Amino acid sequence: MLTTAYALLFYFATIVLVAGLAWRIYEYATVPAPLKIPTTPAPTTRRGVIFRMGREVVLFESLFKSNKWIWLFGWLFHVALAVVILRHLRYFIEPVWSWVVFVQPFGVYAGFAMVVGLLGLWARRFLVPRVRYISAPSDHLMLALIVAIGLSGLGMKFIARTDIVAVKAFFLGLMRFDVQPLPADPALLVHLTLVALLMIIFPFSKLLHAPGVFFSPSRNQVDNPRERRHLAAWAARMDRQPGE
Amino acid sequence: MADADTIDRPEATDLPDPLEMPKLCPGAMAGSTPYPAKPDHNKALGFPGELVDDWHDRAIDKMGELLGKYRSFRVYLDSCVKCGACTDKCHYFLGSGDPKNMPVARQDLLRKVYRRHFTLAGKYFPKLVGAADLTEDVLDDWYSYFHQCSQCRRCSVFCPYGIDTAEISMAAREILDTVGKGQKYCNEILGKVHKIGNNLGLPEPALEATLEDLEEDIEEETGVPVKLPLNVEGADILLITPSADFFAEPHIDGLIGYAKVFHQAGVSWTLSSYASEAANFAMFIGSYDQMREVALRIRKAALDLGVKRIVVGECGHAWRVAYSFWNTLAGPFDFLDPNYPIPQHICEFTYDLIQKGELTFDKSKNDHMTLTFHDSCNVSRASRMGDMPGGQFEIPRAIIKAVCNNYVDMAPDTIRESTFCCGGGGGLLTDEIMDIRKKGAQPRMRALRQVADENGVTHMAAICAICKTQFTKVMPEFGFDRESIVSVHQLVSNAIVLDPPQDAGAPEEDDEDDVPAAVEMAQESEEAVQAAAEEK
Ligand code: SF4
Ligand code: SF4
Numbered sequence: 001m002l003t004t005a006y007a008l009l010f011y012f013a014t015i016v017l018v019a020g021l022a023w024r025i026y027e028y029a030t031v032p033a034p035l036k037i038p039t040t041p042a043p044t045t046r047r048g049v050i051f052r053m054g055r056e057v058v059l060f061e062s063l064f065k066s067n068k069w070i071w072l073f074g075w076l077f078h079v080a081l082a083v084v085i086l087r088h089l090r091y092f093i094e095p096v097w098s099w100v101v102f103v104q105p106f107g108v109y110a111g112f113a114m115v116v117g118l119l120g121l122w123a124r125r126f127l128v129p130r131v132r133y134i135s136a137p138s139d140h141l142m143l144a145l146i147v148a149i150g151l152s153g154l155g156m157k158f159i160a161r162t163d164i165v166a167v168k169a170f171f172l173g174l175m176r177f178d179v180q181p182l183p184a185d186p187a188l189l190v191h192l193t194l195v196a197l198l199m200i201i202f203p204f205s206k207l208l209h210a211p212g213v214f215f216s217p218s219r220n221q222v223d224n225p226r227e228r229r230h231l232a233a234w235a236a237r238m239d240r241q242p243g244e
Numbered sequence: 245m246a247d248a249d250t251i252d253r254p255e256a257t258d259l260p261d262p263l264e265m266p267k268l269c270p271g272a273m274a275g276s277t278p279y280p281a282k283p284d285h286n287k288a289l290g291f292p293g294e295l296v297d298d299w300h301d302r303a304i305d306k307m308g309e310l311l312g313k314y315r316s317f318r319v320y321l322d323s324c325v326k327c328g329a330c331t332d333k334c335h336y337f338l339g340s341g342d343p344k345n346m347p348v349a350r351q352d353l354l355r356k357v358y359r360r361h362f363t364l365a366g367k368y369f370p371k372l373v374g375a376a377d378l379t380e381d382v383l384d385d386w387y388s389y390f391h392q393c394s395q396c397r398r399c400s401v402f403c404p405y406g407i408d409t410a411e412i413s414m415a416a417r418e419i420l421d422t423v424g425k426g427q428k429y430c431n432e433i434l435g436k437v438h439k440i441g442n443n444l445g446l447p448e449p450a451l452e453a454t455l456e457d458l459e460e461d462i463e464e465e466t467g468v469p470v471k472l473p474l475n476v477e478g479a480d481i482l483l484i485t486p487s488a489d490f491f492a493e494p495h496i497d498g499l500i501g502y503a504k505v506f507h508q509a510g511v512s513w514t515l516s517s518y519a520s521e522a523a524n525f526a527m528f529i530g531s532y533d534q535m536r537e538v539a540l541r542i543r544k545a546a547l548d549l550g551v552k553r554i555v556v557g558e559c560g561h562a563w564r565v566a567y568s569f570w571n572t573l574a575g576p577f578d579f580l581d582p583n584y585p586i587p588q589h590i591c592e593f594t595y596d597l598i599q600k601g602e603l604t605f606d607k608s609k610n611d612h613m614t615l616t617f618h619d620s621c622n623v624s625r626a627s628r629m630g631d632m633p634g635g636q637f638e639i640p641r642a643i644i645k646a647v648c649n650n651y652v653d654m655a656p657d658t659i660r661e662s663t664f665c666c667g668g669g670g671g672l673l674t675d676e677i678m679d680i681r682k683k684g685a686q687p688r689m690r691a692l693r694q695v696a697d698e699n700g701v702t703h704m705a706a707i708c709a710i711c712k713t714q715f716t717k718v719m720p721e722f723g724f725d726r727e728s729i730v731s732v733h734q735l736v737s738n739a740i741v742l743d744p745p746q747d748a749g750a751p752e753e754d755d756e757d758d759v760p761a762a763v764e765m766a767q768e769s770e771e772a773v774q775a776a777a778e779e780k
Contacts, residue, residue: 024322027318028315028318028319031311031312031313031314031315031318031319032313032314032315033314033315033316034313034314034532034572035532035568035569035572036568036569036572037316037408037411037568037626039397039400039401039406039408039625039626039661040624040625040626040627040628040633040636040661041628041633041634041636041637041661042628042633043633044631044633056404056406060404062329062401062402062403062404062406063327063329063402063404065401065402066329066330066333066402066403066404067328067329067402070327070328070329074327074404121327124328128328129268130268130328130331130332130343130346131326131328131331133268133343133346133349134326134328134331134343134346134348134349134352135326136326136372136373136374137371137372137373137374138365138369138372138373138374139325139326141372201365204363204364204365205365205373206322206323206324206325206326208322208323209322209323209324209325209404209405212319212320212322212323212405213323213404213405213406215315215319216316216319216320216323216405216406216407217315217316217319217406218316218397218400218406218407218408219405219406223628223633225567225568225569225571225572226567226571226585226586226587228571229571229572229575229576230571230572231572232313234313235532235536235572238533238536
């Protein structure tokens with residue numbers, strides 16, 4: 001019963017996440033950017049734009065220019081999250097790739113770093129009047145959700161250990177459509193419920209900044225308007241109309 | 245000084261930090277609203293004359309339409325994580341402390357309505373995600389605060405996703421226009437461009453008279469017959485310059501500078517009375533159609549006159565439109581000479597000649613000044629000069645250094661890509677909102693105060709007609725002389741050594757009034773002349 005419920009939950013969450021994101025990305029990709037609006041100085045070549053985007057996504061370059069505290073906490077959280085996700089790969093592959101094995105110990109530190117980063121960002125929402133002003137309840141809840149995911153995960157590692165072999169069997173089973181029993185440990189159930197929740201709200205929330213950044217015209221456009229005519233389809237139609 | 249009413253901060257003379265954080269003063273600027281456009285101004289641009297009865301539905305429909313037409317708008321409304329990185333980046337916030345002038349809060353005025361109508365979360369849990377209905381109060385808030393954004397893009401530099409509040413402001417203004425809530429300053433001016441060819445409403449005879457007066461003045465002063473040709477068919481170069489250059493100070497000194505450079509370069513050039521305006525206020529109101537129409541005038545002028553090149557005078561947003569948008573809006577310009585940039589900035593033109601050693605300067609002519617340079621926002625963050633990214637910073641500085649001995653930059657976090665808007669850009673250069681204009685100028689004025697007191701800077705050069713007009717107006721409020729703002733090509737004009745004329749003979753004509761003749765002919769009311777002076 002419990003196992004079935006969680007199996008269904010994760011199938012549902014995965015479908016929502018994948019379909020929701022695909023839909024958003026399709027939208028972002030198909031809505032035209034009719035004008036050249038890179039924030040300059042901007043690269044004058046495609047390759048330059050890839051570097052710019054790379055620095056933005058990997059190093060958070062603009063954020064670094066802007067505010068060192070937000071950068072510190074934000075970058076710490078995101079990098080730690082990436083490592084934690086890599087650590088979790090072992091639940092989905094068999095045999096476990098050797099670099100995933102290598103990542104395992106770092107994943108634990110990253111778990112703490114992630115929570116620290118999040119708490120730093122959250123503290124700003126209370127302590128900095130400007131940030132308090134712009135925070136909606138959902139901004140707090142989002143942080144609470146991810147902190148709770150982190151803490152429940154760390155809890156399973158250090159306080160109430162769960163049967164990770166069985167957990168792995170459950171997820172491998174899900175991927176093969178052959179559902180295996182899930183251990184009924186409270187920490188695990190909380191952890192998994194919250195993760196599924198996060199997956200479900202992802203495509204409907206500000207977490208869309210993840211795909212969004214790649215579609216930001218101020219960052220992804222090449223600075224070459226004089227050399228190449230840039231024309232959106234709806235704008236090109238105006239050109240063809242008589243009596244300009 | 246209306247400047248310090250709500251916020252406790254030291255006098256400008258105490259060298260306060262240009263980036264100093266104000267205390268939050270909610271609602272401080274709620275009352276700052278530009279005059280609404282008269283029905284005629286709106287209708288002339290195809291907008292409803294006044295607020296329509298079904299404004300709510302029309303506004304939401306328009307928002308939906310824009311979401312399908314502009315990727316920036318679509319992506320930016322979803323992507324903000326409320327990190328707060330932009331909150332202290334806007335000059336209007338730094339000057340006023342009004343939290344709705346924090347870029348993200350400004351976006352949120354519109355985003356909350358977007359969420360309510362276009363997102364699942366906002367439909368079902370509005371309170372939770374800060375979604376709200378579009379009420380009349382919200383509409384009024386839009387009108388106030390989207391006219392407290394000069395679309396300078398400073399916030400977009402610092403946002404981790406490049407979210408550009410300017411894009412949101414433009415969309416908001418387009419929605420406001422669609423429901424009949426246009427702004428007088430922009431819409432009235434656009435009407436003049438469509439009818440007469442420039443923001444000023446300066447008709448051809450007046451323009452011609454002004455140029456003739458100028459030619460006489462230059463010849464009187466230098467003994468060299470430098471020409472300012474108008475409507476010359478077959479000229480090589482068409483100069484498109486902001487119409488403020490025709491009579492406002494210090495703009496006109498810049499125009500004289502361009503003329504002298506053209507003269508020395510020995511090129512044939514002309515102005516056009518049909519397209520006697522570089523400014524394109526349609527960008528400010530976010531209207532692609534309007535912007536295209538204004539740009540097409542320039543294409544037509546270039547075709548009719550049969551020119552080979554287009555050079556653009558000193559103007560910030562005009563250069564953005566020219567550099568970034570002309571090719572899109574009015575291109576392809578395949579009838580122009582591809583060996584030169586299309587279009588070319590006057591600074592690029594002058595810089596090239598300097599590089600080739602074709603201009604001679606007597607730098608000592610500028611020795612009575614110590615200069616600094618104000619990077620104009622649209623040039624800095626929305627365009628380029630030369631081949632290299634950042635040429636928009638280097639080229640004007642290289643010109644100034646070539647013609648002046650004394651040059652000092654302002655604090656690094658207030659120049660180049662981090663430059664502050666003058667406070668009057670984006671269609672805000674109108675007197676009824678002088679309070680926010682002054683507050684917006686504060687960061688720049690403080691940065692200038694630092695170099696004035698510490699490095700003896702006496703003058704600030706700029707390459708934007710709006711900047712020049714705005715600073716002329718607000719500098720006295722900060723203890724500077726109104727004449728301490730100068731055109732870059734004014735400095736060129738001072739220092740350039742002109743070849744003596746082949747055949748001597750300066751006409752002995754005593755024409756004292758250089759400006760009024762033109763203005764009278766333009767039959768401008770006092771107020772219209774005012775607006776004209778502030779015109780781009
Ligand atoms: S910096 Fe960008 S993401 Fe952060 S609050 Fe401002 S607009 Fe939103
Ligand atoms: S574009 Fe400029 S004026 Fe507008 S919110 Fe951003 S920083 Fe402020």
